Amino acid sequence: MPAPGTKLRVPAPRRRLVARPRVLEGVRRDAPRLVLVSAPAGFGKTTVLAQWLASTPATRAAWLSLDPADDDPRRFLTQVVAALRTVAADVGATTLAQLDGDRLPPVETLVAPLVDDVDRLPGTTVLALDDYHVVDDPAVHACVSYLLDHLPAGVTLAVATRADPPLPLPRLRVRDELVELRAADLRFTPAEASEFLTGVMGLDLTDAHVAALGARTEGWAAGLQLAALTLRGQDDVEGFVADFTGSHRFVLDYLVEEVLRRRTAEVRDFLLATSVLGQLTGPLCDALTGRGDGAGMLATLERENVFVVPLDGRRTWYRYHHLFGEALRARLTAAAPERVATLHRAAARWYAGHGDLADAVGHAVTGADTAFAADLVELGLPGLRRRREDRTLRAWLRALPEDEVRGRALLAAAAAWTRLSVGDLDGVDTWLDAAEAAP
Structure with missing residues (x-):
C-alpha cells in the first residue's frame, strides 16, 4: 500500500519547470497568515505551491496531500500532526491523545495545544494543505478556522483547492493577512x-x-x-x-x-487498465494488467511527460493527472464497460493483500464484489472501533447492500452501533434485531 509518507512529501518537480517569478513574487512577503491557491483543475495549483516552497529554503514545509478519507476531524487532525512532525518530531502529542477518547472534545480543546506547539518552533513554518476541496465536514473546517485565527507569527497556512473553502477569508482580506492566487494569476502568459x-x-x-x-x-x-x-x-x-x-x-x-x-497498443491498454486507480505503483499495475512491466512503464510515461505525477522522491508511487485520468476512465467505460468491474476487483484484492483495507473496500464496492467488500469491512471493524472512526464505518456500511449487512451478525451489530453514535435509538433496535436474526 502507499507509504503514509507519500501524503506528507512536497511533490517532486519534473526535471524542468517553467520559472514563474511573477506568480511567486506575490507570495514572498513576510509570513502571510493564509496563502490560498484557488482555481479549477489543471491550472497547476500544486506545482505553484511546490515551487514557492522550493524557492524559500529557509522555511520549514509541512505538507499534507488530502484525499476524501481525510474528511473526518479525527483523521484530518491525525494527518495534520503527522505532517507537522516532519519538521518537528514532538509536535501534537496532546492533540493526538485527545483524539483517542470516546467523544471528540471541542475544537478549541483539540487545536489550542497544537497552536502552542507550533508557536514554540523557531524561524518560519508553512503548513500546506493540498486538494482541500475534498473536505466537506464542518468540523474539519472549524478546526482549520480556529487554527487560522490563532496561528502564531512565523507560521503560514497554505491551501490549494478547486473551490473557495468556508474559512474566514473576508476577515483575513480586511486585515491584509491573505495572499490569493486564482486562475487569472495561474494562467500562462x-x-x-x-x-x-x-x-x-x-x-x-x-x-x-x-x-x-x-x-x-x-x-x-x-x-x-x-x-x-x-x-x-x-x-x-x-x-x-x-x-x-x-x-x-x-x-x-x-x-x-x-x-x-500515438501510443502503441500495449501502452494504450496499460493506460486504460490502470485508469481505475487513484495511485499507481508497479506491482499494483501488474496485478491489473497481468504483465510484469508496471514499474518500467510508469517510468517511461513520466519520462515522456504522459500525465503521470510522481508522489515520492523514489519514483515508486505515481498518479495520473486528474483530467487525463478522468478522460481515460470515460474511454474505458465506453469501450469495455464489462472490464471495469474486473479491474476494480483485481485492485481490491491487491490492496487487501497489502493491508490497505480502505482502498480495498472502495475498489470492491465499485467492482460490485459485495461479498468480498463485506468480508473486508468485518476484518476492519476492530481497528475502526479502536480508532473511533465512526464516520468511516458508517460510510462503508452505507456502501454495502442492506441485505448483505442484515445477513451478517457482525455487520448488523456494527450498524446498530453507528445508529447509537448519532442518537438514533429506533435504528439501534432495528439493527440489533437484524443481528440476532442473522445466521
Missing part, C-alpha cells in the same frame, strides 16, 4: 507558454503557433500540455493549430484521443 512549449516540451513552433495555442487554451496549463503531446510528430502543425478550438471538454476529449492514438 505568452512568454511562459513559449517557454513551456518550446523549452520544456522541445517543440519547434513559430511565435504565431505559440500565441495561437496560448490564446486558445487561455493559458490553461493542462490544455497546453495536452496540445504539446499531440503536436509531437504532427506533420501538419499549421492545420492542427488552426483547428485547435472549442470548449475545454471537447478539446480534452480530442487530444486524449490523439495522445492514445
Whole structure:
C-alpha cells in the first residue's frame, strides 16, 4: 500500500519547470497568515505551491496531500500532526491523545495545544494543505478556522483547492493577512507558454503557433500540455493549430484521443487498465494488467511527460493527472464497460493483500464484489472501533447492500452501533434485531 509518507512529501518537480517569478513574487512577503491557491483543475495549483516552497529554503514545509478519507476531524487532525512532525518530531502529542477518547472534545480543546506547539518552533513554518476541496465536514473546517485565527507569527497556512473553502477569508482580506492566487494569476502568459512549449516540451513552433495555442487554451496549463503531446510528430502543425478550438471538454476529449492514438497498443491498454486507480505503483499495475512491466512503464510515461505525477522522491508511487485520468476512465467505460468491474476487483484484492483495507473496500464496492467488500469491512471493524472512526464505518456500511449487512451478525451489530453514535435509538433496535436474526 502507499507509504503514509507519500501524503506528507512536497511533490517532486519534473526535471524542468517553467520559472514563474511573477506568480511567486506575490507570495514572498513576510509570513502571510493564509496563502490560498484557488482555481479549477489543471491550472497547476500544486506545482505553484511546490515551487514557492522550493524557492524559500529557509522555511520549514509541512505538507499534507488530502484525499476524501481525510474528511473526518479525527483523521484530518491525525494527518495534520503527522505532517507537522516532519519538521518537528514532538509536535501534537496532546492533540493526538485527545483524539483517542470516546467523544471528540471541542475544537478549541483539540487545536489550542497544537497552536502552542507550533508557536514554540523557531524561524518560519508553512503548513500546506493540498486538494482541500475534498473536505466537506464542518468540523474539519472549524478546526482549520480556529487554527487560522490563532496561528502564531512565523507560521503560514497554505491551501490549494478547486473551490473557495468556508474559512474566514473576508476577515483575513480586511486585515491584509491573505495572499490569493486564482486562475487569472495561474494562467500562462505568452512568454511562459513559449517557454513551456518550446523549452520544456522541445517543440519547434513559430511565435504565431505559440500565441495561437496560448490564446486558445487561455493559458490553461493542462490544455497546453495536452496540445504539446499531440503536436509531437504532427506533420501538419499549421492545420492542427488552426483547428485547435472549442470548449475545454471537447478539446480534452480530442487530444486524449490523439495522445492514445500515438501510443502503441500495449501502452494504450496499460493506460486504460490502470485508469481505475487513484495511485499507481508497479506491482499494483501488474496485478491489473497481468504483465510484469508496471514499474518500467510508469517510468517511461513520466519520462515522456504522459500525465503521470510522481508522489515520492523514489519514483515508486505515481498518479495520473486528474483530467487525463478522468478522460481515460470515460474511454474505458465506453469501450469495455464489462472490464471495469474486473479491474476494480483485481485492485481490491491487491490492496487487501497489502493491508490497505480502505482502498480495498472502495475498489470492491465499485467492482460490485459485495461479498468480498463485506468480508473486508468485518476484518476492519476492530481497528475502526479502536480508532473511533465512526464516520468511516458508517460510510462503508452505507456502501454495502442492506441485505448483505442484515445477513451478517457482525455487520448488523456494527450498524446498530453507528445508529447509537448519532442518537438514533429506533435504528439501534432495528439493527440489533437484524443481528440476532442473522445466521
